[in-house]
Amino acid sequence: ALIENVFDHQHLRYNPLRDTWVLVSAHRMKRPWAGQVEKPPEEHTPRYDPRNPLCPGNTRANGEVNSDYDSTFLFENDFPALQPDAPDPGSDQHPLFQSKVARGVCKVMCFHPWSDVTLSLMKKQEVVKVIDKWAELIEELGTTYLWVQIFENKGAMMGCSNPHPHCQVWASNFLPNEPALSDRCQRAYYQKHGEPLLLQYAKQEAEKKERVVVETSDWLAVVPYWATWPYQTLLLPRRHVLRINDLTTEEREGLADIMKQLLTKYDNLFEISFPYSMGWHGAPTGPHLNKDNSHWQLHAHYYPPLLRSATVKKFMVGYEMLAQDQRDLTPEQAAEKLRNLPEEHYKTREN
Amino acid sequence: ALIENVFDHQHLRYNPLRDTWVLVSAHRMKRPWAGQVEKPPEEHTPRYDPRNPLCPGNTRANGEVNSDYDSTFLFENDFPALQPDAPDPGSDQHPLFQSKVARGVCKVMCFHPWSDVTLSLMKKQEVVKVIDKWAELIEELGTTYLWVQIFENKGAMMGCSNPHPHCQVWASNFLPNEPALSDRCQRAYYQKHGEPLLLQYAKQEAEKKERVVVETSDWLAVVPYWATWPYQTLLLPRRHVLRINDLTTEEREGLADIMKQLLTKYDNLFEISFPYSMGWHGAPTGPHLNKDNSHWQLHAHYYPPLLRSATVKKFMVGYEMLAQDQRDLTPEQAAEKLRNLPEEHYKTREN
Numbered sequence: 001a002l003i004e005n006v007f008d009h010q011h012l013r014y015n016p017l018r019d020t021w022v023l024v025s026a027h028r029m030k031r032p033w034a035g036q037v038e039k040p041p042e043e044h045t046p047r048y049d050p051r052n053p054l055c056p057g058n059t060r061a062n063g064e065v066n067s068d069y070d071s072t073f074l075f076e077n078d079f080p081a082l083q084p085d086a087p088d089p090g091s092d093q094h095p096l097f098q099s100k101v102a103r104g105v106c107k108v109m110c111f112h113p114w115s116d117v118t119l120s121l122m123k124k125q126e127v128v129k130v131i132d133k134w135a136e137l138i139e140e141l142g143t144t145y146l147w148v149q150i151f152e153n154k155g156a157m158m159g160c161s162n163p164h165p166h167c168q169v170w171a172s173n174f175l176p177n178e179p180a181l182s183d184r185c186q187r188a189y190y191q192k193h194g195e196p197l198l199l200q201y202a203k204q205e206a207e208k209k210e211r212v213v214v215e216t217s218d219w220l221a222v223v224p225y226w227a228t229w230p231y232q233t234l235l236l237p238r239r240h241v242l243r244i245n246d247l248t249t250e251e252r253e254g255l256a257d258i259m260k261q262l263l264t265k266y267d268n269l270f271e272i273s274f275p276y277s278m279g280w281h282g283a284p285t286g287p288h289l290n291k292d293n294s295h296w297q298l299h300a301h302y303y304p305p306l307l308r309s310a311t312v313k314k315f316m317v318g319y320e321m322l323a324q325d326q327r328d329l330t331p332e333q334a335a336e337k338l339r340n341l342p343e344e345h346y347k348t349r350e351n
Numbered sequence: 352a353l354i355e356n357v358f359d360h361q362h363l364r365y366n367p368l369r370d371t372w373v374l375v376s377a378h379r380m381k382r383p384w385a386g387q388v389e390k391p392p393e394e395h396t397p398r399y400d401p402r403n404p405l406c407p408g409n410t411r412a413n414g415e416v417n418s419d420y421d422s423t424f425l426f427e428n429d430f431p432a433l434q435p436d437a438p439d440p441g442s443d444q445h446p447l448f449q450s451k452v453a454r455g456v457c458k459v460m461c462f463h464p465w466s467d468v469t470l471s472l473m474k475k476q477e478v479v480k481v482i483d484k485w486a487e488l489i490e491e492l493g494t495t496y497l498w499v500q501i502f503e504n505k506g507a508m509m510g511c512s513n514p515h516p517h518c519q520v521w522a523s524n525f526l527p528n529e530p531a532l533s534d535r536c537q538r539a540y541y542q543k544h545g546e547p548l549l550l551q552y553a554k555q556e557a558e559k560k561e562r563v564v565v566e567t568s569d570w571l572a573v574v575p576y577w578a579t580w581p582y583q584t585l586l587l588p589r590r591h592v593l594r595i596n597d598l599t600t601e602e603r604e605g606l607a608d609i610m611k612q613l614l615t616k617y618d619n620l621f622e623i624s625f626p627y628s629m630g631w632h633g634a635p636t637g638p639h640l641n642k643d644n645s646h647w648q649l650h651a652h653y654y655p656p657l658l659r660s661a662t663v664k665k666f667m668v669g670y671e672m673l674a675q676d677q678r679d680l681t682p683e684q685a686a687e688k689l690r691n692l693p694e695e696h697y698k699t700r701e702n
């Protein structure tokens with residue numbers, strides 16, 4: 001009770017995965033909002049649109065024709081940020097003007113032939129196929145590349161230019177900033193405490209319960225103690241798992257279940273197809289495959305932008321860009337709200 | 352010529368102020384955009400709006416009445432993220448559930464009595480008054496607080512809920528993440544190279560010229576070599592200056608000049624009132640006032656979101672959130688574009 005009182009007031013919380021702090025100002029939700037409102041997501045996407053370059057059988061910008069796929073569908077990004085053959089800018093530079101070679105590949109993966117479904121609305125076995133494909137990609141691209149980033153931008157609000165359910169995979173010859181930081185933090189924790197950071201964290205959260213959104217025998221989804229986005233969640237296995245391709249068949253089934261449950265809660269929160277960016281972090285690959293990565297634990301981050309309603313998002317600007325992340329409700333409040341939402345999707349519910 | 356060729360291709364650049372890398376994929380500007388478009392900024396803000404809580408003589412949400420001000424105007428934020436009296440959550444916690452006390456104040460400062468002007472359109476002497484007030488705030492709040500963050504969110508796209516020209520000042524008893532990182536990086540550089548990082552950087556850029564947007568005898572505005580936002584700039588004095596209150600009268604006049612020049616270029620880029628978040632970073636204050644801060648150099652960061660036009664912004668999502676910042680045009684291309692824009696504001700230009 002004492003601790004709850006204290007957390008009604010502003011305070012700082014530590015993010016052990018990034019070695020940073022977040023400012024929690026719970027009392028700030030009371031302020032009125034007269035700022036920008038977003039367009040609510042389009043709720044009537046046609047199942048098939050002859051002009052949509054992601055639909056089966058359609059022609060893309062570069063003239064290639066999509067197969068008539070009936071499950072997942074993978075192709076090279078037509079405008080890749082990473083290509084396999086960029087020249088090396090060379091070394092021996094001034095310390096303030098340092099550059100490095102960047103090589104990689106960018107792929108797009110459709111989840112389903114229909115444009116009018118999302119992971120929350122797909123059948124469990126269809127979601128398992130997506131997970132199997134993710135595992136395959138980590139396995140295949142991981143032989144060459146040091147880091148394989150699987151991520152999904154969902155919704156126009158998250159810069160996603162196509163409503164068809166899909167994710168992206170960017171593989172690179174370098175360890176990007178975020179996983180590099182996470183690697184450092186997890187390694188330091190492991191060296192000090194003798195147990196992987198996220199394994200210990202999952203155990204604690206499963207006991208405390210107050211930040212748990214959904215859980216299954218193998219998986220846990222929580223609003224992390226250090227969440228910055230209002231309804232941010234962290235999805236992680238209870239067992240020590242390094243990479244998504246290490247998951248057993250049973251664990252993949254369990255993952256499909258918990259993903260559907262979590263994403264249904266998200267959609268039910270404001271009764272819209274909930275926008276977010278999400279992505280997987282697991283132990284690095286390529287040259288790291290032969291190294292000890294016991295400090296790593298596989299996990300997914302979900303970063304949804306909405307704060308108050310389907311049209312009012314949290315702006316990470318000004319103070320956040322220049323100084324530090326700040327949030328307007330506590331992670332415990334967010335978790336409770338999500339936890340108490342119905343398990344059935346608002347679109348399939350009978351009224 | 353060789354180096355230019357190399358930089359036509361993707362590569363990584365190092366940000367020495369944050370110890371991170373940015374992925375530069377110049378070739379990506381060619382991709383078509385079918386995603387979300389923003390509303391262009393409102394171009395017809397009335398000079399005075401009886402319902403706007405920032406206008407002179409109006410009543411704010413908490414019942415307080417603004418003075419009939421005719422220059423700058425300062426008041427306490429009615430919904431502060433930081434308050435001076437929050438309780439201490441206590442120490443002795445599990446390493447994964449760490450919290451700390453956060454105390455501070457949040458103020459709002461109007462730049463001008465009129466709602467229909469911006470810093471770019473204000474008279475030079477009016478801008479000098481804003482700078483003097485900033486200096487006063489650093490001086491006053493800096494006696495108590497460790498960090499005083501002055502920042503401006505401009506435009507609805509940047510979460511700014513009021514069109515009246517204003518900035519915010521959040522002072523805290525802790526050093527936030529971003530300045531803490533910058534402090535660490537500047538200190539390490541100083542120890543290794545014996546000269547402040549940003550002083551050496553300004554000299555180099557003034558010679559190289561290719562990233563300079565505007566310069567005066569005392570000031571320099573560049574698109575930094577490591578810029579992440581498309582038209583990001585760094586504004587800094589040529590002389591070694593720790594904090595904004597250390598600026599001479601002449602340097603404040605010079606700052607007003609270069610700010611007006613830079614912001615006019617920004618407005619001219621897409622012929623709209625250009626949205627951005629900006630803020631000042633100088634040496635820490637409070638208990639740091641008696642310490643050696645020679646590694647610090649005063650500077651302002653401008654982070655504007657637009658990429659292609661008045662309505663298409665760069666989304667920092669997915670890969671950026673989960674892995675690493677990525678940009679679609681080179682800093683040199685952005686600097687050249689800004690540099691070549693007219694010096695006269697599009698709103699005051701004769702046709």
Ligand SMILES: O=P(O)(O)O[C@H]1O[C@H](CO)[C@@H](O)[C@H](O)[C@H]1O
Pocket residue numbers: 035314315316317318319320326504510511512
């Ligand atoms: O200016 P406001 O309305 O207080 O709030 C705005 O700036 C704050 C500080 O950058 C952010 O935390 C908010 O998300 C943003 O909407």
Ligand SMILES: O=P(O)(O)O[C@H]1O[C@H](CO)[C@@H](O)[C@H](O)[C@H]1O
Pocket residue numbers: 153159160161665666667668669670671677
């Ligand atoms: O999905 P797209 O259209 O390639 O692009 C989107 O995701 C990318 C990776 O997160 C971002 O860099 C872009 O800013 C965003 O618009």
